[in-house]
Amino acid sequence: MKQPERPKTAAVLVIGDEILSGRTIDTNSGEIARFLALLGIDLKEIRVVGDREPAIIAALNALRAAYDFVFSTGGIGPTHDDITADAVARAFGVAIEEHPEALALLRARYPGTELNESRRRMARIPLGATLVHNAVSAAPGFHIGNLFVLAGVPAVMRAMLEAIAPLLPQGRPLAAVTLAAETAEGRIAVGLAAIQKAHPEAAIGSYPYFREGGFGVQLVVRGRDGKAVEAAAEAIETMLEEAGIGAARLPEQAGRGDHESG
Amino acid sequence: MKQPERPKTAAVLVIGDEILSGRTIDTNSGEIARFLALLGIDLKEIRVVGDREPAIIAALNALRAAYDFVFSTGGIGPTHDDITADAVARAFGVAIEEHPEALALLRARYPGTELNESRRRMARIPLGATLVHNAVSAAPGFHIGNLFVLAGVPAVMRAMLEAIAPLLPQGRPLAAVTLAAETAEGRIAVGLAAIQKAHPEAAIGSYPYFREGGFGVQLVVRGRDGKAVEAAAEAIETMLEEAGIGAARLPEQAGRGDHESG
Numbered sequence: 472m473k474q475p476e477r478p479k480t481a482a483v484l485v486i487g488d489e490i491l492s493g494r495t496i497d498t499n500s501g502e503i504a505r506f507l508a509l510l511g512i513d514l515k516e517i518r519v520v521g522d523r524e525p526a527i528i529a530a531l532n533a534l535r536a537a538y539d540f541v542f543s544t545g546g547i548g549p550t551h552d553d554i555t556a557d558a559v560a561r562a563f564g565v566a567i568e569e570h571p572e573a574l575a576l577l578r579a580r581y582p583g584t585e586l587n588e589s590r591r592r593m594a595r596i597p598l599g600a601t602l603v604h605n606a607v608s609a610a611p612g613f614h615i616g617n618l619f620v621l622a623g624v625p626a627v628m629r630a631m632l633e634a635i636a637p638l639l640p641q642g643r644p645l646a647a648v649t650l651a652a653e654t655a656e657g658r659i660a661v662g663l664a665a666i667q668k669a670h671p672e673a674a675i676g677s678y679p680y681f682r683e684g685g686f687g688v689q690l691v692v693r694g695r696d697g698k699a700v701e702a703a704a705e706a707i708e709t710m711l712e713e714a715g716i717g718a719a720r721l722p723e724q725a726g727r728g729d730h731e732s733g
Numbered sequence: 734m735k736q737p738e739r740p741k742t743a744a745v746l747v748i749g750d751e752i753l754s755g756r757t758i759d760t761n762s763g764e765i766a767r768f769l770a771l772l773g774i775d776l777k778e779i780r781v782v783g784d785r786e787p788a789i790i791a792a793l794n795a796l797r798a799a800y801d802f803v804f805s806t807g808g809i810g811p812t813h814d815d816i817t818a819d820a821v822a823r824a825f826g827v828a829i830e831e832h833p834e835a836l837a838l839l840r841a842r843y844p845g846t847e848l849n850e851s852r853r854r855m856a857r858i859p860l861g862a863t864l865v866h867n868a869v870s871a872a873p874g875f876h877i878g879n880l881f882v883l884a885g886v887p888a889v890m891r892a893m894l895e896a897i898a899p900l901l902p903q904g905r906p907l908a909a910v911t912l913a914a915e916t917a918e919g920r921i922a923v924g925l926a927a928i929q930k931a932h933p934e935a936a937i938g939s940y941p942y943f944r945e946g947g948f949g950v951q952l953v954v955r956g957r958d959g960k961a962v963e964a965a966a967e968a969i970e971t972m973l974e975e976a977g978i979g980a981a982r983l984p985e986q987a988g989r990g991d992h993e994s995g
């Protein structure tokens with residue numbers, strides 16, 4: 472019998488003081504999470520660190536050793552606080568140099584003028600890395616080993632994600648069913664635990680919400696085996712019906728990217 | 734001369750598969766970041782891990798050793814996927830037991846009925862921990878050592894933050910000035926780097942934005958010394974004026990919690 476291949480794993484590293492100060496809301500990690508879910512790659516960890524080289528190097532080395540792929544965002548612009556490329560070169564133990572193709576891209580973007588020192592900075596790429604182009608900005612991202620270095624500006628980051636999609640393996644995307652139940656978590660937790668035990672192939676998540684109109688629970692059943700997910704979802708529906716609790720399936724897209732507040 | 738006290742450091746650990754799958758947007762870490770900024774505590778790192786005990790234990794032990802305070806959110810409800818309290822007990826090497834006061838709180842919340850098994854689960858607290866009450870939900874958070882274990886539901890998490898504020902040291906909050914400049918980052922990066930070098934007491938961040946109406950850069954000057962921040966901000970204003978670049982100071986509140994897309 473052929474052993475099913477282990478799903479590929481990934482981590483996201485968000486780089487930027489502006490996230491840690493609470494000034495900026497990180498939307499990139501959620502964007503990458505949804506991108507990876509569609510590819511069937513398991514996102515296992517997200518880290519956010521500030522614009523300090525030792526912190527970036529330590530996180531890069533820990534994550535690239537632990538997971539199949541690492542995606543970083545932020546710190547590749549022209550200003551003094553953009554130090555990601557240098558940190559990556561140190562983490563990988565390679566030199567960093569002006570990349571001829573990156574320089575040509577930047578020159579084409581600013582025709583008729585000599586590139587200033589800071590814009591030239593954006594052409595500095597660790598040796599051995601491959602450029603990641605994007606349609607929005609001239610400055611490229613890059614990938615080296617199992618690390619993809621993407622921009623922090625969300626529109627540019629998204630364009631770079633599109634560009635790297637063909638380089639990533641296409642796994643078996645997760646199947647998911649989302650049920651909304653009009654009940655408190657504590658009323659159904661015992662039954663849910665029993666269903667989880669009986670359906671180990673599916674992962675059942677329980678997410679309570681409190682709104683002005685009342686409260687309830689969203690139950691999300693996920694797994695790579697669509698039949699196992701469906702069987703677990705039906706077991707939950709039966710349990711809710713027997714308990715006289717109103718429930719409805721939500722269209723899958725509606726369940727994506729909800730705010731925690733429901 | 735009295736050495737100024739080192740600012741206290743902190744990390745946030747977000748626990749939950751729903752964040753890693755991209756289904757739920759984590760707003761708690763940003764909320765805690767802004768809470769800590771007001772207290773003058775430096776948030777150095779955010780991690781997000783899934784509902785798996787080994788991952789939670791490894792992250793807890795790494796973060797509590799590296800920083801003065803750790804704040805976790807998520808995984809303290811009544812369902813089978815709520816395993817934070819058990820993971821904390823293992824990470825700290827202590828037993829976990831039903832806490833009499835937590836049990837009394839839960840009993841008071843569901844009067845006239847015997848607490849079911851899953852609701853009783855929420856009274857299980859690592860030995861030696863102190864409860865964190867909140868006005869929104871009966872189930873308490875707790876703190877043990879330098880770790881504060883908070884709920885994942887944002888309204889409950891916020892109530893718990895209010896409850897623990899008096900337990901935290903009040904440092905010197907960051908001063909910050911935000912300038913909006915109508916320019917591309919690459920035009921001002923050389924000048925900015927020189928100003929950063931001349932004003933090491935202030936940290937200058939540069940955040941480009943692209944909107945339908947055009948593009949620009951938000952420059953944020955931060956530091957614990959208000960005079961140093963003001964001096965750096967004025968140096969930037971002078972540089973922009975000399976370059977003929979339009980710029981304006983933004984009211985500080987408007988700079989907080991912006992989306993990355995500006």
